Amino acid sequence: MDEFAKKVRDRRLQEKLSQQELADRVGISRNYLSQIERGQATNLSWQLMEKLTSILGLKGDPTVTQAEMADIPLSLAEFAKSAGLPADDTIMLARLKYRGQQPTTPEKWELLYNVIKMTVGK
Structure with missing residues (x-):
């Protein structure tokens, strides 16, 4: 699992969000979110990464940058x-x-x- 995938999954769990809830907020399918969290979805658009980091509060996370x-x-x-x-x-x-x-x-x-x-x- 890549670092971004792990951060998305860990933060989603911290926020007590289901995959479906986060997927709905981001505007993607639950299945696609699952692939992202497992590191199986590669070549994510920067818009999608921006939405995920913004919604999950990872934007200012110094470990990401x-x-x-x-x-x-x-x-x-x-x-x-x-x-x-x-x-x-x-x-x-x-x-x-x-x-x-x-x-x-x-x-x-x-x-x-x-x-x-x-x-x-x-």
Whole structure:
């Protein structure tokens, strides 16, 4: 079971939520949530991960960000620092890959981030 899957399951149990209750809040099926918690659902969208972390109160959880911050590409870290990105946004970007590839320069990370912001409307 991967770390994110374990955190989702553990927090859901802490909050005394059934899988169905959490799935309804997030807008997914109970079966899909079960797959997520077992680490069988891979390549989760960042929107879904954002919903899960927000609803479960994992957003500010330092154990989530510290573990993932170690895997931040240097070019992304440079962009995040210069733009003053929140840790959650930096982690979201670090999770993104297109055909196994990620941007390789701070300028390309900035372009990707701006496209996401415009698409989501924030």
